Every structure is written in C-alpha cells, then in structure tokens.
Amino acid sequence: MKTVFVVGAGPAGLFAAQKIAQAGHQVVILNRDIKPGGLAEYGIYPTKDKMKVGLRKQFAKVLALPNVHYFGHVCIAEEGCLCIDELRQFNPSAIVFAVGAQGTKKLGLEGSSARGVYSAKDFVYFYNQLPPFALQDFSIGKRVAVIGMGNVAVDLAHWLLVDAPDKPDEVIVVARRGPFEAKFDQKEFAFVEKYLEREAFQQELQRIQPQLAAVEQDINKVAEDTFPILAKSPAERSGPGRLLFRFLSSPSSIHTDGEGRINRLRVSENVLVQRDGNMACKATERSADLDVDTMIFAIGDAADPSVGLPCGPEGYLINPDTADPQRAAYEVFDNERCCAMDGVYVVGWARKASEGLVGIARHDAEVGAVHVLKYLENAPEKESATAAEIKRSIESKGVRVVDKTDLEHLARAEEEQARTRGIAWYKFSDDEAMLASIDEQKERSGGAVATAQAD
Ligand SMILES: Cc1cc2nc3c(=O)[nH]c(=O)nc-3n(C[C@H](O)[C@H](O)[C@H](O)COP(=O)(O)OP(=O)(O)OC[C@H]3O[C@@H](n4cnc5c(N)ncnc54)[C@H](O)[C@@H]3O)c2cc1C
Structure with a gap:
C-alpha cells in the first residue's frame, strides 16, 4: 500500500x-x-x-x-x-x-481592470456562493456584454435574465464569429430563448449577411441550424430583460466613466475565413461602440x-x-x-x-x-x-x-440554516462563517464525532 x-x-x-x-x-x-x-x-x-x-x-x-x-x-x-x-x-x-x-484567459485589453468587468469564472463562483467571491462586488448595471458564445455564456445570460436579484435590461452576447459557430447546447439555450429579441436578431443577421454570404453561409438556414427558436412562436417572458446578439465582433478596448466603471466597449468587426477546415475570423479596420456598463468574459479558463x-x-x-x-x-x-x-x-x-x-x-x-x-x-x-x-x-x-468529520458538521449546520429560513438549501458565503458553524456543531455534539476519525 x-x-x-x-x-x-x-x-x-x-x-x-x-x-x-x-x-x-x-x-x-x-x-x-x-x-x-x-x-x-x-x-x-x-x-x-x-x-x-x-x-x-x-x-x-x-x-x-x-x-x-x-x-x-x-x-x-x-x-x-x-x-x-x-x-x-x-x-x-x-x-x-x-x-x-x-486562471483566466486574457485578451490583454486596454481598460480591463475597470469596475464592472469580470471573468466568467469569478462571476459564476460569485452567484454559486464560493468564498471569497460570494461577498465581493459583482454589481450589474443595465446593459451587460457577455463575451463568448458557449454554454458558460448562456449560463451567465440565464442568471442575469432569470435569477439575478437585480436584472439588467439587456444582455448582449458578443461573438467573434457568426451564428453558425454558436457553441452552446440547445438544452442550455432553452432556458433563455424566450428573451431573444427577435426583431433585433433579424436586423443583426441582415447586418452580417454579406460577410456570411462571402463564406457561403445562408442566413435563412440559421433557424434550422443553430437557432431553432426562430422557427417557433414567441413564448411569454417572465422578466423584462432582452437577449441580443452581436456577431463578428471582438472586444478591442474598454472605456470608463468618471467613477472608473465601464461605460463603453469598442469592438473591432471581423470577417469569416476558412482555416484548416474550420471557420475562423479575421479583424477588419472597422469598429463599433457598444454602450454597456458591465462586461463578463466567457472565453474559457x-x-x-x-x-x-x-x-x-x-x-x-x-x-x-x-x-x-x-x-x-x-x-x-x-x-x-x-x-x-x-x-x-x-x-x-x-x-x-x-x-x-x-x-x-x-x-x-x-x-x-x-x-x-x-x-x-x-x-x-x-x-x-x-x-x-x-x-x-x-x-x-x-x-x-x-477534515471529513468537519464536513459532516458543516452539512448539518447548512441544513439547519435552510430549515430555519424555510428554503430548500443554504450555503454559507464566507469561510469564517463555515468554520464557526463547524465549531458550533462540534461543541454541541461534544466533539464525539470529531475525535472518531484521525482525518
Ligand atoms: C459555469 C460552468 C457551468 C458548468 N455546468 C456544467 C453542467 O451543467 N454539467 C456538467 O456536467 N458540467 C458542467 N460544467 C463543467 C464541469 O464543472 C467541469 O467539467 C468539472 O468541474 C471539471 O472538474 P475538475 O475537477 O477538473 O475541476 P474543478 O471542478 O474546477 O475542481 C478543481 C478543484 O481544485 C481545487 N483547487 C484549485 N486550486 C487549488 C490549489 N492551488 N490547491 C488545492 N486545491 C485547489 C478547487 O478548490 C476545486 O475543488 C460547468 C462548468 C462551468 C465553468
């Protein structure tokens, strides 16, 4: 052994x-x-x-x-x-x-230390209540840019539009490539699809139509390929937020207000190119500004x-x-x-x-x-x-x-908290509270379980 x-x-x-x-x-x-x-x-x-x-x-x-x-x-x-x-x-x-x-993948953008700019992992840790992120400032404004078009980006949109205590008016998914390169699973997108602003989405498809046509992509096939929601009739929304997409765009610089919070994101516009059998993107000289007050990078860890x-x-x-x-x-x-x-x-x-x-x-x-x-x-x-x-x-x-015994005490303490508050589950949001609750449980049980195991 x-x-x-x-x-x-x-x-x-x-x-x-x-x-x-x-x-x-x-x-x-x-x-x-x-x-x-x-x-x-x-x-x-x-x-x-x-x-x-x-x-x-x-x-x-x-x-x-x-x-x-x-x-x-x-x-x-x-x-x-x-x-x-x-x-x-x-x-x-x-x-x-x-x-x-x-670690987080970085784009090395000017202004990325601005307030209101977060990495997806930190933000996800925050709303899942992992200390110390659970108690840090992840304030959300009215217009949130989520960078990336995979499952994590969709999870973020889900949280922002459906479950966040302060919901933004708009979540704009900013993707460097086009609608055919969406990487999320339909099962995940189903949570947010009713928030998709149909008219704006169609306008966005029209905007990028020439670039897609240049690589033989047909915007009329988007519905059957990656956005089947477009073929369904709109469902009723449970909140006021709108889900928007900005395709063929890569963040190039972050601009801030007088208080150091992001208030504008400049994106460079891309074209699609075939590279080694994959659809890649190439920056052009063109750029655009998005008025956003929050930005979350979901481009991988x-x-x-x-x-x-x-x-x-x-x-x-x-x-x-x-x-x-x-x-x-x-x-x-x-x-x-x-x-x-x-x-x-x-x-x-x-x-x-x-x-x-x-x-x-x-x-x-x-x-x-x-x-x-x-x-x-x-x-x-x-x-x-x-x-x-x-x-x-x-x-x-x-x-x-x-140790393992402490984990049992912690589980008991969280169950008690959930019962007292009448909620399904409860998580302590800082290490100190977790450690204190372990000690309290230990004391109540007279340390009996605690000494039963060496680990
Ligand atoms: C937002 C998001 C949503 C997801 N949703 C799903 C889903 O719905 N379904 C699904 O199947 N998968 C989902 N996944 C993927 C899934 O979470 C991963 O596949 C899986 O957790 C990876 O496992 P891991 O053990 O390699 O890493 P992790 O889960 O990240 O675990 C790493 C562990 O290492 C510890 N650690 C880190 N650094 C140190 C250190 N320096 N010293 C000691 N310990 C350290 C951490 O505390 C942690 O316990 C999701 C991922 C993300 C980011």
Missing part, C-alpha cells in the same frame, strides 16, 4: 482518488475550498438541483472510503499554505494535480501558474515523450531538468482547461489514475507521513484544516 496525494477535490480529483483508493492505496486529498466538489458545487447552475445532489452523493461515497483522507481549506501554491516542495517532504509515492483551470507546476502558454507542461504518448499525456514535465517529474500527474481541467462536462473530467481522471496505478506497481516503497501527521504539520502553520 502506497500513499498518493490528490490536489483538488473537484470531480477529477475525487474520481481519481476513488480509483486509486479502490486499488488499496492511501489517498490524501488536499483541497483549496472548504467543501469538495469544485465546479460541480460552485460552477454548475444553481437550480440544477438534481444534478448537483446526484454528484454530491457520488462524492460522499468517495470520501466515505476509509483510506481516503480529506483536508480542505488547504491551498497548494508557491505563496499558499503549502508549496510543492513542502508536499514532497511528506514523502508521497505520487502526487496527482486535479486543481481545475483557475486557463491553468493557474501560482500552483507552482511548470507552466507554459498552453497550460501545465506535459511530458512530450512519444514512446508512450497516452501515458506521457498525464505526466508533468520539468522543462528545467528536461524530464518528466517523477510520480507527478495532472488530470481533468488542470490537464485540459475548460474541456467538457463532468463526465469528461471524470473519464480523464480515471484514465490518469490507471497510469498512476501502473507507476505505483514499480515505484520504490517510501515511508510516507501518516494522514494525522500531515494534518498536524499543516495546522502548525496556522491553517485551519477541514
């Missing part, structure tokens, strides 16, 4: 942990957030209850395995609770990084370099070995030493940022775990620190570590 560290407790980390633990090894999960689940808890749309509850049950089963230890509220980073070298001092046989894609793994423009560096590319694709590569980092693996969105739904992240993690298990077969025996030693050592740095 060997000890494996899994960094990150999103779907990828948890399903990798399960596979490794089921093979008989000790797994120590170290997670930045207090709660496990990653984007399944703090990204998936808040009202997708059935999916979230189902995933939570699966995650609980993983954590219930006696050889899986959970330490939440522990960030692995060069400037975090622990750095990678410190992790190695605990002598694990392997480390699997499943930290997701916590990126690896977070602060974790301390070797990182390049495409993410964490992967072993380029061509002898066994399938195995190598999960191994982290040390570019300074020009070799794979021994026993260090990466899975899920940490390996391929923003790649697919939970099922894809799970599959990726399980394939990665199989490579880890093969590695462990021949890895030398090591005297790894025990879970209790690791916890004590992290706590000695002043970090309040949240």
Whole structure:
C-alpha cells in the first residue's frame, strides 16, 4: 500500500482518488475550498438541483472510503499554505494535480481592470456562493456584454435574465464569429430563448449577411441550424430583460466613466475565413461602440501558474515523450531538468482547461489514475507521513484544516440554516462563517464525532 496525494477535490480529483483508493492505496486529498466538489458545487447552475445532489452523493461515497483522507481549506501554491516542495517532504509515492483551470484567459485589453468587468469564472463562483467571491462586488448595471458564445455564456445570460436579484435590461452576447459557430447546447439555450429579441436578431443577421454570404453561409438556414427558436412562436417572458446578439465582433478596448466603471466597449468587426477546415475570423479596420456598463468574459479558463507546476502558454507542461504518448499525456514535465517529474500527474481541467462536462473530467481522471496505478506497481516503497501527521504539520502553520468529520458538521449546520429560513438549501458565503458553524456543531455534539476519525 502506497500513499498518493490528490490536489483538488473537484470531480477529477475525487474520481481519481476513488480509483486509486479502490486499488488499496492511501489517498490524501488536499483541497483549496472548504467543501469538495469544485465546479460541480460552485460552477454548475444553481437550480440544477438534481444534478448537483446526484454528484454530491457520488462524492460522499468517495470520501466515505476509509483510506481516503480529506483536508480542505488547504491551498497548494508557491505563496499558499503549502508549496510543492513542502508536499514532497511528506514523502508521497505520487502526487496527482486535479486543481481545475483557475486562471483566466486574457485578451490583454486596454481598460480591463475597470469596475464592472469580470471573468466568467469569478462571476459564476460569485452567484454559486464560493468564498471569497460570494461577498465581493459583482454589481450589474443595465446593459451587460457577455463575451463568448458557449454554454458558460448562456449560463451567465440565464442568471442575469432569470435569477439575478437585480436584472439588467439587456444582455448582449458578443461573438467573434457568426451564428453558425454558436457553441452552446440547445438544452442550455432553452432556458433563455424566450428573451431573444427577435426583431433585433433579424436586423443583426441582415447586418452580417454579406460577410456570411462571402463564406457561403445562408442566413435563412440559421433557424434550422443553430437557432431553432426562430422557427417557433414567441413564448411569454417572465422578466423584462432582452437577449441580443452581436456577431463578428471582438472586444478591442474598454472605456470608463468618471467613477472608473465601464461605460463603453469598442469592438473591432471581423470577417469569416476558412482555416484548416474550420471557420475562423479575421479583424477588419472597422469598429463599433457598444454602450454597456458591465462586461463578463466567457472565453474559457486557463491553468493557474501560482500552483507552482511548470507552466507554459498552453497550460501545465506535459511530458512530450512519444514512446508512450497516452501515458506521457498525464505526466508533468520539468522543462528545467528536461524530464518528466517523477510520480507527478495532472488530470481533468488542470490537464485540459475548460474541456467538457463532468463526465469528461471524470473519464480523464480515471484514465490518469490507471497510469498512476501502473507507476505505483514499480515505484520504490517510501515511508510516507501518516494522514494525522500531515494534518498536524499543516495546522502548525496556522491553517485551519477541514477534515471529513468537519464536513459532516458543516452539512448539518447548512441544513439547519435552510430549515430555519424555510428554503430548500443554504450555503454559507464566507469561510469564517463555515468554520464557526463547524465549531458550533462540534461543541454541541461534544466533539464525539470529531475525535472518531484521525482525518
Ligand atoms: C459555469 C460552468 C457551468 C458548468 N455546468 C456544467 C453542467 O451543467 N454539467 C456538467 O456536467 N458540467 C458542467 N460544467 C463543467 C464541469 O464543472 C467541469 O467539467 C468539472 O468541474 C471539471 O472538474 P475538475 O475537477 O477538473 O475541476 P474543478 O471542478 O474546477 O475542481 C478543481 C478543484 O481544485 C481545487 N483547487 C484549485 N486550486 C487549488 C490549489 N492551488 N490547491 C488545492 N486545491 C485547489 C478547487 O478548490 C476545486 O475543488 C460547468 C462548468 C462551468 C465553468
């Protein structure tokens, strides 16, 4: 039996942990957030209850395995609770990084630090109540530009038009390519389709008709291809907001009012070009100004370099070995030493940022775990620190570590809050409140459960 560290407790980390633990090894999960689940808890749309509850049950089963230890509220980073070298001092046989894609893709735009300009991930974390985002300023104005045309952009429009406490008048989806390149699933678009401003949409199609015709795209086929809503009769809206689209447009600069908040977005207008069998876009000299007071980038996420793994423009560096590319694709590569980092693996969105739904992240993690298990077969025996030693050592740095028993206390505290407030579910929106509620529950239960487990 060997000890494996899994960094990150999103779907990828948890399903990798399960596979490794089921093979008989000790797994120590170290997670930045207090709660496990990653984007399944703090990204998936808040009202997708059935999916979230189902995933939570699966995650609980993983954590219930006696050889899986959970330490939440522990960030692995060069400037975090622990750095990678410190992790190695605990002598694990392997480390699997499943930290997701916590960085953001940047367009490098002038004015991007303006108030009212947000990255989709931060905004999604905010409305899903992940600390510290839950308590930060993500104020919305009257006209919101959402940059991007995938499922995350649609989730944002869904929140803004349907569930946000202060709904804007307009959400304008700004897409660099055209209506035929929409990347969202119809199932997701169904949540917002009734807000689509039909007349404005038709005008927008007319505006870009010559550019589409130049690449043999016919605006009369938009309805049967990517916007089937256009063929249906309009449904009644439940709110006043309008959903607009601005195609063939890429943000070029952000302009602000006297208080430093975005009040105008300049976009450069694009044309479509065929490139390697795909439809790409090319900027023209033309530009236009959009009057918006809020802007959210939904153009994908990126690896977070602060974790301390070797990182390049495409993410964490992967072993380029061509002898066994399938195995190598999960191994982290040390570019300074020009070799794979021994026993260090990466899975899920940490390996391929923003790649697919939970099922894809799970599959990726399980394939990665199989490579880890093969590695462990021949890895030398090591005297790894025990879970209790690791916890004590992290706590000695002043970090309040949240273990499996604490998670049970937290779940109970949230259930109580929901009952008292007469709502279906309740989430604490800051770490301090979560930790205080854990302590309170612990005290009430006389610490009985708390001392029952070492982790
Ligand atoms: C807005 C949005 C909506 C989505 N909706 C759906 C949907 O409806 N259905 C669906 O199937 N999929 C959906 N997805 C995709 C799904 O969430 C991902 O496929 C999946 O969560 C990726 O899993 P992961 O474990 O690789 O990363 P994540 O879920 O991001 O998990 C990463 C984990 O690592 C931890 N971590 C991060 N940095 C560190 C660190 N430095 N040290 C320690 N721990 C760290 C985090 O706390 C987190 O627990 C959505 C994604 C987004 C962004």
